[in-house]
Amino acid sequence: MTAQNLLVELFVEELPPKALKKLGDAFAQVLAQRLVSQGLAPQDAVVTPFASPRRLAAHITGVLARAADRAVSQKLMPVAVGLDASGQPTPALLKRLGALGADASAVAGLRRAPDGKAEALFFDSVAPGVDLAAGLQSALDDALAQLPIPKVMTYQLESGCDLPGWTSVQFVRPAHGLVALHGSSVVPVKALGLQAGNATHGHRFEARIDPVPLPSADAYADTLAADGAVIASFAERRAEIQRQLAAAAERVGGGCRPIEDDALLDEVTALVERPNVLVCEFERQFLEVPQECLILTMKANQKYFPLLDAQGRLTHRFLVVSNIRPDDASAVVGGNERVVRPRLADAKFFFDQDRKKTLQSRVEGLGKVVYHNKLGTQGERMERVRAIARSIGQQLGGDLLAKQADTAAQLAKTDLLTDMVGEFPELQGIMGGYYARHDGLTEDIAFAIEDHYRPRFAGDELPRNPVGLVVALADKLETLVGMFGIGNLPTGDKDPFALRRHALGVIRMLTERDLPLDLTGLVRAAVPAFGSLITDPTEALTDFMFDRLAGSLREQAYSAQEVDAVLALRPARLGDVARRLQAVRSFAALPEAAALAAANKRIGNILKKSDGVGASVNAALLAEPAEQALAAAIGATVPGADARFEQGDYTASLQALAALRAPVDAFFDGVMVNADDPALKANRLALLQQLHTAMNRVADLARLAA
Template sequence: MRKENLLIELGTEELPPKALKTLATSFAENIHAGLTNAELSFEAIEWFAAPRRLAVLVKKLDATQQDKTVEKRGPAVSAAFDEKGEPTKAALGWARGNGIEISDAERLVTEKGEWLLYKAHQAGQSINALLEGILTQALSKLPIPKPMRWGHHTTQFIRPVHTLCVLFGSEVIEAKALGLSSDNKVNGHRFHGEQGVTVAHADEYLATLEKQHVIADFKQRTLLVRQELEKNAAQLGLKPDFDELLLEEIASLVEWPVVLTASFDTSFLQVPKEALIYTMKDDQKYVPLLHEDGELSNQFLFVSNIQSRDPIQVISGNEKVIRPRLADAEFFFNSDKKHSLASRLNSLDSVLFQKQLGTLKDKSQRIATLSSYIAQQINADAALAYRAGELAKADLMTNMVMEFPDVQGVMGKYYALHDGESEEVANALYDQYLPRFAGDDLPAHPVSASVALADKIDTLVGIFGIGQLPKGDKDPFALRRAAIGLLRIISELKLPLDLEDLVGKAIEIYAEKITNEDCHQQVVDFVLGRFNALLQDQGISIDVIQAVSARRPTQPTDFVARIQAVSTFKALDAAEALAAANKRVANILAKQHVETGVKVESALLTESAEQTLYHELESARTELNMAIEQQDYTTVLTRLAQLRESIDAFFDNVMVMTDDNAVRDNRLALLLMLRELFMVTADISLLAKN
């Protein structure tokens, strides 16, 4: 069967840069699904994307579907013929619908009866016949929140569409989409290229566009931008400051990237670098340059979409663009410093945190009180924690943060230092938002940790307290992120804090504002649920997490200690047998409804195997008291693993469910003693086989 590479390119006006990659990958996925559903075989699909185009290249696509035999079942034989053996109306109608005579029908015999059957030969359709439907469906499923119309067209798309190139090898496949008819034409670069350039073959797509100053391969273009940024920065002895999101956004803005260096007046460096970096990155998509010590340089890089004959003019233009933005930041910074953060506290009363939970000033007071309480628990300075909590949201009322929201906390730190606040308080104003994303830094100081925890707990308890729990993917107050941040701070900084206590204190501070009676348990369960997800992301197996979760430890550091211990225990040779024994014990105790607190009577232990197990359990319990108090669960489980032979011997030689009620109850009490000792750390019975 003939196989060729299929090219589909949609030529558009400039596409939204933040949506470009998503649109391209979605387009490829939709084409993939359409071809698969049409039962057209192919090797692979590549996607391409540039500001003015979306494209896919399907490798080694079959020209037609495979022929196939389709079985069409008719009525049951009992209903297909009357008493005289003549075909009924139902049978005749079925035969006529399939274009056959009743005599042409076969019989399908199953355990449930016999039916008429027609095996129809169905010829495969060509890609020419199928593609338009596949393309139309793929385009209709693109994630376009706000489609637009253009010109006299009634069709809608994310941006106006000008070309539709569809090539199967060198053959143009006729198709219509978005008001266009397909051909083999594409548009080159808006300034350096030609319009209506012919692509002779699907395989020549990238090369044809490169001659027209378009690098259509998104991944190649992104890599080129990265390399050029790093090269230019290295030549200046500086380091480029960009992340993957900024890099991809820049690559989505240009078809022919040219990296240039510009600069701004050094006087602007008196402004906090974070504000300058924010406006360069977010507003202009420029790449700031940093010195080795992390300080900001007055030079920066930008990526142009043209190869200018006079790059000085391009550089000058960009320097003129950035200057007023930096001047705004400078003005805001200088004007903000005329008023202290403390003087802005009353203005927080004019901003709602949440209608039922009060204003930002109310939230600040709650954070201050809770920060002070947490500080006492972790031996931090409670007075400084209270002060930091009180000022935590004050910078939201500054001109700088109102103009550049992403520098909240950052500016709080600078303004606090300017006001003469202690360094611990100033750092806490920045650290309160940490961690902001997976892998982000944690608060570096105990006072900072106190405020960061208080802020997150206050939000969690408040929103749960009025019954607005996150549902599905809707989480407007970022409660999941708050919970994960809370867990990371406590567990990774090894803070002696209990979720039950923290949530209870927050509820007490909120007082009558909490209307949800189940708030306490719901918040703790919600946070612990995020712990499970966090641990899975760290590679902890689900059965280990379930074994520990069964004990519901509410101290995050204790939870982690148990996880580490159970993970170590699971690797032991005895683990599988002991897990199975624990499961057996749990089943026996559950069936017999044995209550906790039942004591073992040593006088009733008549078999040597049960006597040995009892004495070893008593010995282990005595030895492990200190380890349990110190949350040294690895030692606990390692010591219990030494009981394997005694446990095996007990089950091999002792009949638990004996007819003697007293002996039976005593043996059940012995199993309960065994179960409780293992359950100190986790429910070992939940561990899966290795």
């Protein structure tokens, strides 16, 4: 049967731009999957999604007009149930055959085959392949039903029923056209009250003809581009916008480049059908405003691409992606320049007004802002952060760092009360840094205020200086301890206070800056700042944070065994974790590793069952040659391993222990630990305790045992 390519398009009103790409991909993939499952398309069919502001479409290769017939074998029932003693069909068998559209004449053709311990009857038949019209209808219904629609609209059909306007339809946006072409033939399917045809609509204003007839499935993209002035492919349209942005920046010169923002590029791609990038500009006086404010208002409110110079500074020019290509674009350019001017003027006004008050003068206002009904106001929260920051600063840098951290923590949240942050919440912290400099505060304090939210997401930079690092740690610890202390824990995919992100932020700072701080100690030291507001969450929160660390490490290609072995010891200094993991990996590659890990596990089990173990080994009670040899090996090996451990050379420390394999094996082969003589037993347990301690300084080696 000859296969041809299939094109299905749904023409709708403007789709939500942030969801367009996902909608287009889902529509094409589900449609193709359903056709493949029905035998109408091959497993290796090439699926091309199309998505523009007013259409979702899919092109699928190698689709059959009718699927091939399929051999079907259906188990009926055990032979003993279907046939009586004389071999005649029972009423139960005849009833089952009738349900399948067969009668008693089919009994002779039933197949017998083993089915477990018994023999069963099977009815073999041929199921006719599904027709494309029926199969595509089913696939189309499924594709529409499974679309990840952010919000459904209800609208009424304009025509096509006996009582126009009385039939309601639900979809992401009102649909106005349906195309289904198999080669050049229309497939008679329906969707959302529409009958499939072979014509679509192009650009609202620049299409050469309307409607746009499609000669075949394969001509879809080219015809729509030539006659409809539409680039139907999301990917091609995105690439064209990128090309035009780069070309426009090059025309401006001076090493200018458009700001890089994939989310903005995707959104703009979803807003235009025929992109046309134009260069616009605004008055240079607005460059007195922090560039973050101008960039944010241009991107968020207007979907413009600001132009940066070679040094990364904002210029007074920006790029607009227009949806039309007039011969004279001056009106479009002028219109966009007029639109952006009030936005920038608002930003300048907010900036000028905010600087009339110092950050210090806003501290009192934090007491009027509710943070959480169980944890008080932002003012009370600020005092807790200050206390935690002073404690951490004292540990890391003494009185000077503690004082700087206290000042920065006091002022860190005050920009929440400014007009600029009220208009653009994304600028919190950033504006605080600018206002701190305006108030004459030092760069250390300004950077700390700006950076105390970092890291804000995976891969974000850490705070730039020690003051910022201390305040960022204090801020995140206050949130974690407070929320865990009132039982407000993350559940499933719900984490409204971003506690998982805060935990990873603390872990990254402790790890990547190799801070000499104990995680459990940090959590415990933060608890007193809350007084009687919370229940001590140290144990639960520490477990949570080590779980987050374990998950993060596994994502970095460390095995579960390696991670469990290291984190089982709850290392006091997280900066050591990476070196410990590398040491464990190197140790596991040694031929002695498996035997020592198994022995370590055995020793641990023995010690758990013992009631108290002596602290020292009495050499006079070492009666057996094997235990004497083990004691000697420990004495010769462990001091060197311990010295390397203290130096931070964990790999060498663990590898030195490989020399213990033979004496450990000999000990368990020739010595009875649970001797009848209590003194001998206690001495042997003390020897094993000494060995166990030496073997588990870097990691719990028992976790490496298979």
